[in-house]
Amino acid sequence: MNTFVSTRPGSKDISWCPGCGNFAIRNMLMAVLADLGLDPANVALISGIGQAAKMPHYIQANGFHTLHGRAIPIATGVKIANPALTVIAEGGDGDMYAEGGNHFLHGLRRNADITLLVHNNQVYGLTKGQASPTTMIGMKTPAQPEGVFEEPLNPLALAIASNASFVARGYSGQADKTKAILRQAILHRGFSFIDIFQPCVSFNKVNTYDWYEENTYWMKDHDPTQRGAALQKALESFPFPLGIFYRYQKKTFEENIVAYQNDQTPLSQRRVKIEALSKYVNFLSYEKTA
């Protein structure tokens, strides 16, 4: 079996800044995937656009570096085509909550068995430091010179309100505990959403490593099966709780699909069903009249 290495022949340097939180997230992901005994040939990493979204190039597994905001629908297509793959949708907070905001909401509703991993550095990295939907009020950027005044999005509360299947928050500076969450997110059957705080050392001078250490804490004695309590936790700030907020096991998207209920063969291996086709091509069949 292949292993999850970080390079390919001819790999160029990594284009992340030294000290960036993305390195830690990559290392966690490689370790967890390996630890779960997965084969890179059966893992698909689908990313959007942004610094975080460059991940597929720094882990040797199947990958698709797609478009800004679109990783979730594309990952959904991958999962539908072949439910046997471990599918991870991945990108930054701008990617998933701004451009991809609609897909985020509907991904939660659709509940395909995908792990959504959002690198939340509370800023746009790749386009050099503009505000993102999670930038804190008052932070000044070149594009928001008077300081951000919009209410930051609360993705965890949104997800819990949507009765999402798995909702968690980690922090790239705390690898062991975050790895444990990541592992559970991947193992969880259904749409598992994990937001990971990730310092951007180049453009976010507010939410630094020190800031995250001071303003986060790991939840103890929280029962993630309780939606009300989970929502309460998600609304807490300064300090921000870390850990698994909510978990709700329900039928996945794939399990609800009629074409997979009668037949487990992945779409990628299905061939034309001549008998079914013959039944329809030559007879006008009545549309149902309701």
Add this chain to the structure above:
Amino acid sequence: MMDINLVIGGAAGQGLNTLETLMLPVLKEAGFHLFAAKDIMSRIRGGVNLVTIRVAGQEKSGYRQKSDVFIALSDEAFAWAENRLTLATILIGPATVLDKWREKWHKNRRYVLESKSPGAEPMPLNMVVSGLIAGFLRLDFSLLAEKNTLLFDAQGEARVAANQAALQAGYAQGKIIDGLEVERWSDAGEYSLMNGSQAVALGAVAGGCNFLSFYPMSPATGVAIYLAQRAGDFGLVVEQFEDEIAAAGASIGAWYAGARALVTTSGGGFALMEESISLAGMSETPMVLHLAQRPGPATGLPTRTMQGDLNLVLHAGHGEFPRVIFAPGTLAEAFYLTRKAFNLADKYQLPVFILTDQFFVDSYTCLPRLKADGIETTYHVVKTESDYRRYELTSSGVSPRGIPGHGNGVVIANGNEHDEFGDTTEDEQLSQRMPEKRMKKMEALAGESLAPGFGGHEEYKILLICWGSTYSTVREAVDVSGRDDLGLLHFSQLWPLPADLDSYFQKADRIIVVEENMTGQFAALLQQLFPGNRFESMLKYNGRHFYVEDIVEKLEAL
């Protein structure tokens, strides 16, 4: 008679759709050739909807304007459809409607439609009309009774019985109308009946489609509904996404992982999908997209027809990449070309578009029986080795396409410019070689391009050109015009075009491109590709399909 053109007008909600659903199979089984088109307003209740049913004793699928029989179920329908009437049109309708128009149309033969039962309660008008049509065409009533049971069984015995009574009442009224008997068609048994949506949907299934993603938009939704209702039978997944952007993205993800996906949309939805089309172009992910055109810009005329999106499809997506555009002219072509679209997309790893329009997808026609077996569906996916390179530079421009989980290798696809592995690159050499590799596919594709179909007179002076859905109507107009100097060239592939068309053009004194848009988009494309010729235009762009009469009139004036 060889054929009659029947126009039925009423308000949305008066059941014209159900009438069509019930009557078309009845008429087909009775042994007629059929062509049926819809003219609908964008509203759920009220307004005016027209159904045109051409019942013929031979293959006739042109869209005729003038009706032999006009059945008006509402006043507004009568007013709206006056341009479909002549003094020879037989008028049928409730007394209230006919009386109102008596003065203006006093010379016409007229029959009052009675829709009260002997007990004086009203009967379903669409069923009375169905019975009436069966009556004046002298059909066997048992055909109606049988289809009524089949179609309405699920709605309970009372519904079936009420319909039956109404059908009978209408039948009796139809029987007394003379002179509308149409010869039966000897080939009826060799033909089947479907609409454009079904032809595209079934062609997709024949091409191996096993995933369909969409966001509802008229007139493209019919394909999705048809397949959604048979998803279990066909073993395919149909999902309605949150928007067109997601629908197109999911399709790309599905192809990347080895499914064969179809997206169905209309112009407004297509506009939202453009970034994905560009992604398909860069990442060399196959894509098959059905675009059923309607008039724009923006929301335009949501339930009407236009060939206005050729330029959109031709230029969709930013950047430069190869693509293929089909525009079927007949239902059989829609089936076979949609099937082919999947094989081509898979083989060349690029977007393939099927361009239809509202008129095409909503019209029913009899078509020669399709062949489900003996279908050649080709698959081009390779099993990957551990050193697999998704974008291997090859002389044909086509790199062997692996999919995740099939072989030892990993498959890295990328919407950024990339090296052979799929990793992002800004290398000067690669940044030139990769786009060249992608565009190289056009050479082989051009060689595979479908030649246009030729009809009309071999020794033509005037060459008419049409594309897509207008085929049958233009074809009939050429026949009817009686001119012996007309040639007709119909294109069902619009891009890439075969190179060797000049011989067609050079023979003609005049070349006239018939299309349903305002700027002559296909004419402009031909002008650009074949600058040594002059391409004139014959256009219609009011949201209605050409009538045979429109074109005949213009041909006579040439």
